Amino acid sequence: MANKYSLHAVYFxxxxxxxxxxxxxxxxxDAERFGVIPVxxxxxxxxxxITGYVSVKTLRAIIKTYEQMxxxxxxxxxxxxxxxxxxxxxxYNTIKHLDKYIPIDxxxxxxxxxxxxxxVAVTHLWTLIDKGMANxxxxxxxxxxxxxxxxxxxxxxxxxxxxxxxxGGPKGSKQ
Amino acid sequence: xxIKVMQIILFPVLALIVGVFFLGLARKIMARIQWRYGPPLxxxxxxxxxxxxxxxxxxxxxxxxxxxxxxxxxxVAVLFLPFxxxxxxxxxxxxxxxxxxxxxxxxxxxxxxGQAANPNISIGISRKLILSLGYExxxxxxxxSIMTHYKTIxxxxxxxxxQSTSWSIISFPLFVSGLSYFLILPAIxxxxxxxxxxxxxxxxxxxxxxxxxxxxxxxTIEHAYVLFISIALFVNLxxxxxxxxxxxxxxxxxxxxxxxxxNAIFPRFRIEQAVKYLWKWPTLLAFLGLIITMAxxx
Numbered sequence: 001m002a003n004k005y006s007l008h009a010v011y012f013x014x015x016x017x018x019x020x021x022x023x024x025x026x027x028x029x030d031a032e033r034f035g036v037i038p039v040x041x042x043x044x045x046x047x048x049x050i051t052g053y054v055s056v057k058t059l060r061a062i063i064k065t066y067e068q069m070x071x072x073x074x075x076x077x078x079x080x081x082x083x084x085x086x087x088x089x090x091x092y093n094t095i096k097h098l099d100k101y102i103p104i105d106x107x108x109x110x111x112x113x114x115x116x117x118x119x120v121a122v123t124h125l126w127t128l129i130d131k132g133m134a135n136x137x138x139x140x141x142x143x144x145x146x147x148x149x150x151x152x153x154x155x156x157x158x159x160x161x162x163x164x165x166x167x168g169g170p171k172g173s174k175q
Numbered sequence: 176x177x178i179k180v181m182q183i184i185l186f187p188v189l190a191l192i193v194g195v196f197f198l199g200l201a202r203k204i205m206a207r208i209q210w211r212y213g214p215p216l217x218x219x220x221x222x223x224x225x226x227x228x229x230x231x232x233x234x235x236x237x238x239x240x241x242x243x244x245x246x247x248x249x250x251v252a253v254l255f256l257p258f259x260x261x262x263x264x265x266x267x268x269x270x271x272x273x274x275x276x277x278x279x280x281x282x283x284x285x286x287x288x289g290q291a292a293n294p295n296i297s298i299g300i301s302r303k304l305i306l307s308l309g310y311e312x313x314x315x316x317x318x319x320s321i322m323t324h325y326k327t328i329x330x331x332x333x334x335x336x337x338q339s340t341s342w343s344i345i346s347f348p349l350f351v352s353g354l355s356y357f358l359i360l361p362a363i364x365x366x367x368x369x370x371x372x373x374x375x376x377x378x379x380x381x382x383x384x385x386x387x388x389x390x391x392x393x394x395t396i397e398h399a400y401v402l403f404i405s406i407a408l409f410v411n412l413x414x415x416x417x418x419x420x421x422x423x424x425x426x427x428x429x430x431x432x433x434x435x436x437x438n439a440i441f442p443r444f445r446i447e448q449a450v451k452y453l454w455k456w457p458t459l460l461a462f463l464g465l466i467i468t469m470a471x472x473x
Contacts, residue, residue: 002224011375030211032202035218040375043387046229070230070387 003046003072004129007122010045011038012065015052017079017112024115034122042068047125049118050104053081053088054095060155066102067163071137074129076121077104080111087111100150103136182263183254187400189261190253190407193424194399195219197406201435208439219399223392231388234291238385241287242393248279249400256407257331259420269329270318273408280401281307284382284394291385299381302446303365303372309453310362313355316461320352320468321412334416342415348471351464353413358457360430361437362449363405365398368441369449406430 025031025038039045042065054062066075077098080086085096098104106125108117128134140147144164152158198219206213215221233239254264255273281303288296321343325333337343344353362369373381386394410416410426417423444452 002221002228006218006222006225008222027210030206030213032206032214032218033212035214035221040379041384041387043385044380044383044391046225070232072229 004126005035007036007047008039008045009036009047009049010042011040014050014058017051020112020115024118029115036122045069046073048075049078050082051078054098055093059095063151073137074105074134075136077107080109083107103139105134105136186263187250187253190403194403197402197431198399204435205439223395226392227389229388231390237290238287241283245280245283246393246397248276249397252276252404257334257411259417259423262331271328288382293385295378295384296382298378299372305446309450310359313359313457313461316465317352317356320465323472324349324468330411334411337415344413348467351460355457355460360434366438368444371446371449
């Protein structure tokens with residue numbers, strides 16, 4: 001209940017979609033009406049908005065940021081690039097399907113989506129939270145092994161330790 | 176005796192309600208000034224509930240205890256402030272105790288942040304301590320003038336004398352000190368133009384950077400208490416306190432809305448600009464007020 005009306009979005013510019021965020025949080029379309037405000041650090045946030053294409057280098061930062069957020073946490077992919085590569089579908093340096101690397105609770109399609117689309121996404125996320133379907137963070141915990149394997153395939157050796165035990169031990173959360 | 180204990184238990188709750196209401200009101204007024212609709216008034220309460228439900232990770236024993244220390248310091252400071260006629264402990268100690276206890280809250284946050292060892296926290300804490308060095312000088316001078324003028328250190332006495340004569344802020348030698356206190360009030364509250372220590376765009380909200388979940392909820396509550404203490408002190412010392420809590424609340428509201436307007440229209444200072452400002456005009460005014468008060472009273 002309180003989770004859904006207080007979505008604090010992590011203030012992280014992943015791609016060109018971030019250009020739609022300043023109008024969303026300022027006077028024209030006021031996101032604070034919905035309780036959505038940008039915060040400065042992943043520790044305080046529970047909504048991660050991936051705005052735009054994801055290069056291999058950005059993926060590293062995205063995974064780190066996602067793992068630093070506290071549960072329950074929700075992820076929304078903004079724009080068509082995180083969905084299937086978008087206009088960078090044949091690029092050697094971008095990630096085509098972001099949901100292979102971190103779980104995504106919802107997508108906003110379009111290139112670029114209008115700022116209103118963020119509000120549609122937020123209200124839709126409310127329904128998902130109510131129905132218990134926005135459970136990406138649980139999925140991440142349960143199938144961390146395969147997510148970690150995909151991450152290592154894209155980035156090579158990861159320099160940070162696994163967030164959850166990889167050997168199928170007790171599914172305890174470190175957070 | 177029973178009434179006293181009830182007051183000691185219930186008064187921090189009342190202060191918390193007022194402080195959280197101010198947090199919500201600040202966001203709403205800021206939004207209206209910026210031509211936005213703004214969040215509902217209860218948004219801080221929703222946020223605090225959400226944060227208590229969220230998971231969090233501790234960075235060590237001091238990380239937990241520092242927050243508790245700062246929260247405890249704020250709650251004790253609240254007990255020493257008269258709110259209308261409700262004054263649980265303000266018969267003893269008075270201004271000097273308030274001065275000491277007000278320092279515990281930032282100190283607790285500094286201890287807690289030190290354990291997390293994030294560079295942003297170190298920068299934020301050092302900025303916060305430099306800023307308090309900046310505003311403590313005029314604040315001490317202002318309180319000295321009050322104590323000299325009324326020849327007492329008890330806040331209740333100060334309020335009572337003001338009730339029988341007139342408010343300090345419109346009486347002759349003290350309005351200079353009152354002006355000085357109002358000039359440093361944004362720095363005490365930590366709002367713009369003095370939100371240097373918690374600048375989200377520069378140092379990722381400074382001392383708050385590692386707090387999430389219940390830690391952030393507790394720091395939000397602590398912030399609400401700090402709002403209450405600084406404004407209640409101003410109202411007690413310069414706006415004549417009040418005979419009942421309702422009038423006191425209205426006076427606090429007026430001071431707070433003025434501060435929020437200042438918050439909404441000024442950009443942020445750099446730290447050396449802030450100290451330069453604090454040690455120039457407010458200190459000069461406070462010093463002038465002290466000299467005039469002493470000359471008249473001796």
